[in-house]
Amino acid sequence: MKFLYALLACALLMPAAISNAHPIRGVIYGDADGKKEPLSDAVVKWINTTIGTATDEKGNFEIPDDGITDFRLIAMYSGYKTDTIEAKDMDFVEIVMKPSASTEVIKVEDRQSSTYFEPVTAKTEAITAQELVKDACCDLSGCFGRNSSVEVAVTDILTDSKELKILGLEGVYTQILTDNMPLLTGLNVKYGVSSIPGTLIDKITVSKGSNSVIQGYESISGIMNVLIRDYDNSDRILANAFINSMLEKQVNLNLTSYTGKKWSTIGSFHSAQKSNRIDDNGDGFLDNPLTTRYVLYNKWKFENKKQGTDMSISGRYWNEERIGGQDNFNIESDEGSNIIYGQTAKINSGEASARYSAKLGDEKSMKLYASGSYYDQNSFYGFTSYDAVQGFANLTGFYEFKIADMNFLKAGASYRYQNIEEVIAFEDTTNKTYNGVYDKLESIPGIFAENSLNFLDSKATLNTGLRYDYHNKYGSVVTPRALVRYQPDDAIVLRASIGTGFRTANVFSENSNILASSRNVIFLEELDPERILNFGGDVLIYFNAGDVGGNLNLDYYHTTFFNKIIPDYDTDPSVVYFSNLDGSAHSNVFQAEANLNMFRNFDLKLAYKFIDSEYDLNGVTYEQPFISKDRVFVTFSYAPQSNSFSINGGLQWYGRQRLPSTAGNPEQYTRPEESDPYTMINAQINKNFKYFELYAGVENLLDFTQPDPIIAPEDPFGPYFDTSYIWGPTKGREFYFGFRFLFD
Numbered sequence: 001m002k003f004l005y006a007l008l009a010c011a012l013l014m015p016a017a018i019s020n021a022h023p024i025r026g027v028i029y030g031d032a033d034g035k036k037e038p039l040s041d042a043v044v045k046w047i048n049t050t051i052g053t054a055t056d057e058k059g060n061f062e063i064p065d066d067g068i069t070d071f072r073l074i075a076m077y078s079g080y081k082t083d084t085i086e087a088k089d090m091d092f093v094e095i096v097m098k099p100s101a102s103t104e105v106i107k108v109e110d111r112q113s114s115t116y117f118e119p120v121t122a123k124t125e126a127i128t129a130q131e132l133v134k135d136a137c138c139d140l141s142g143c144f145g146r147n148s149s150v151e152v153a154v155t156d157i158l159t160d161s162k163e164l165k166i167l168g169l170e171g172v173y174t175q176i177l178t179d180n181m182p183l184l185t186g187l188n189v190k191y192g193v194s195s196i197p198g199t200l201i202d203k204i205t206v207s208k209g210s211n212s213v214i215q216g217y218e219s220i221s222g223i224m225n226v227l228i229r230d231y232d233n234s235d236r237i238l239a240n241a242f243i244n245s246m247l248e249k250q251v252n253l254n255l256t257s258y259t260g261k262k263w264s265t266i267g268s269f270h271s272a273q274k275s276n277r278i279d280d281n282g283d284g285f286l287d288n289p290l291t292t293r294y295v296l297y298n299k300w301k302f303e304n305k306k307q308g309t310d311m312s313i314s315g316r317y318w319n320e321e322r323i324g325g326q327d328n329f330n331i332e333s334d335e336g337s338n339i340i341y342g343q344t345a346k347i348n349s350g351e352a353s354a355r356y357s358a359k360l361g362d363e364k365s366m367k368l369y370a371s372g373s374y375y376d377q378n379s380f381y382g383f384t385s386y387d388a389v390q391g392f393a394n395l396t397g398f399y400e401f402k403i404a405d406m407n408f409l410k411a412g413a414s415y416r417y418q419n420i421e422e423v424i425a426f427e428d429t430t431n432k433t434y435n436g437v438y439d440k441l442e443s444i445p446g447i448f449a450e451n452s453l454n455f456l457d458s459k460a461t462l463n464t465g466l467r468y469d470y471h472n473k474y475g476s477v478v479t480p481r482a483l484v485r486y487q488p489d490d491a492i493v494l495r496a497s498i499g500t501g502f503r504t505a506n507v508f509s510e511n512s513n514i515l516a517s518s519r520n521v522i523f524l525e526e527l528d529p530e531r532i533l534n535f536g537g538d539v540l541i542y543f544n545a546g547d548v549g550g551n552l553n554l555d556y557y558h559t560t561f562f563n564k565i566i567p568d569y570d571t572d573p574s575v576v577y578f579s580n581l582d583g584s585a586h587s588n589v590f591q592a593e594a595n596l597n598m599f600r601n602f603d604l605k606l607a608y609k610f611i612d613s614e615y616d617l618n619g620v621t622y623e624q625p626f627i628s629k630d631r632v633f634v635t636f637s638y639a640p641q642s643n644s645f646s647i648n649g650g651l652q653w654y655g656r657q658r659l660p661s662t663a664g665n666p667e668q669y670t671r672p673e674e675s676d677p678y679t680m681i682n683a684q685i686n687k688n689f690k691y692f693e694l695y696a697g698v699e700n701l702l703d704f705t706q707p708d709p710i711i712a713p714e715d716p717f718g719p720y721f722d723t724s725y726i727w728g729p730t731k732g733r734e735f736y737f738g739f740r741f742l743f744d
Helices: 001-012 186-192
Strands: 024-032 035-038 043-046 052-054 061-063 072-076 082-087 092-097 115-117 124-128 150-156 161-166 174-178 180-186 201-208 222-228 238-243 250-258 263-273 290-304 309-325 342-361 364-380 386-405 408-425 434-455 462-470 476-489 493-502 520-523 530-543 548-563 567-568 574-577 585-598 602-617 620-623 630-638 646-654 678-688 692-699 734-741
Touching: 024 072, 043 061, 052 061, 072 092, 082 092, 161 174, 161 186, 161 222, 180 186, 180 342, 180 364, 186 309, 186 342, 186 364, 186 386, 186 408, 386 462, 567 602
Parallel strands: 024 092, 174 222, 520 574
Antiparallel strands: 024 035, 024 061, 043 052, 043 072, 072 082, 115 124, 124 201, 150 161, 174 180, 201 222, 238 250, 238 734, 250 263, 263 290, 290 309, 309 342, 342 364, 364 386, 386 408, 408 434, 434 462, 462 476, 476 493, 493 530, 530 548, 548 585, 567 574, 585 602, 602 620, 602 630, 630 646, 646 678, 678 692, 692 734
């Protein structure tokens, strides 16, 4: 490890060859009935070269001109005429693209798609708002039904909480950002991934493996960045309503406005209302929690293009109540009862964030990010009460400047504060012993530097980063990272990355299904921070064959744990033992994915993922439970050229999963130690009008459900009751219907 730190620290300071090049900046608009609208993710490149980039959410771009002799830029965007611009002796260009009656056929890497791989050093897949409407993306956790890299897993069967997993690792190893800021972290992740409505999301970027040190030391399996809509990328009015066959209802409303003085704003309201009480499998427990949720969001943005500055300020309030448990449970009279089992979660949370960026010259810029949140949860798991409060704040600022041509350095500082208090109490006599107050206070200043070097005629990019943080309890944390991207020609991109990660666990919120079971919790020792090394690489190949184009992507990532918090479910079915890793733990993930576009109207995705995840415990090597070693993924989309309607579908096949042993239970309460393979099929049809969209669909078309998901449901306060054996869907076939009203 010391050699790795030294190697990356040296690479961080590596200079580039000196020339007289400088980047050219610009903005791309689309002409929409005489009104200019910024085009996000438009492709711009130098003619007859592979040097190119994509515009950001505001239509802005920056492209180097090192080695360029023909100073003509080509701009491309699906639905608009390809444009060529002379940019010689120019520092800034503005491009206004005209719509085309029929979109030209261009190479796949230049084709605007609802999902695509971004031309950046880290492997990053972008999921746009156009992709999200192809599924029932009512919230963030529902946005990945058509994505093979992210797995959505239920962590609590009674309240339907979910986690978002990358590289086969548990969701706690996925760093989730909102507008590049860590607002979902710690305790609020459990229910927070369901609190961001899909209608408020402009784009989600998913980066696998090690990433930039700017985002902190917690990036382990990858980063998920949720970019929230603003005035520039949202309809002036967006209204959405949704209802499913369980009669759960959702309503969303977005309103935007421009003040005419460089300020714009977006306001959003989201509400989810209870479903009916449904118990299709007849075990006496609700198949779906009764959820009531209200979310208010407001963002203000200031932009001065002449001065090169922009600023945004946002705030969010989130209130939620979830009720699960036996089908006759009444929260008013039975909460905390030892007779009728119920599980509840009452949440109040507030968030605020601000960011500022400024150009300080042709080759210099600075960015400042500030975010904070307050989270308050009051829950009951039967007669076990769980009250948790979290205060969180994060400050990050950095300065970017040119140290040589094609060589840029970012250097900055950060401060992270997190204060958690969890209180667990038992309202009745029990053999459980883990009641008490659990506090965690983290105060962590840090500094970091990251160097970006382009070489081989801008065909290759090397990012090397190093950060140093000082944890108030665990002392120095050194995090080195390195990423490289090489594109020898238009048809192939190669990437590789390596880096370390560090995190402290929140045992009860990350393993909350234990609170719902009869198991006791025993800590065998003081739990240390988790320390991880991740490395991997991928190959991306583009191809065109007449009316068929697409890409093939192969990637492999390996994760080694130097320490991992191990929950032992196998030794004793009545106890979960927690300890530090004593031995080795690793994860190997291989994924192959093909994306095909045929006749410009039909999209097909085929993917296969293999996961090998193991850990040592008491001298025995175990497979990580509740992870399918094999997964097959197929999606398709069809839309005519007129885009008057679309048909979308997906199939996911899950292979076997290891399950914890229940051999110590009475025979009627034992379960197999391996799950059955199963298949999930979803489908949706959209009908589009000028200002109106109707959509209807079905989830779990085959109506497959895991048999007997709850152990001993007839005796929820007995010694064998357990809700943690969740390896498959527990809700059957579900239909839904909704509409969107969009006015620009």
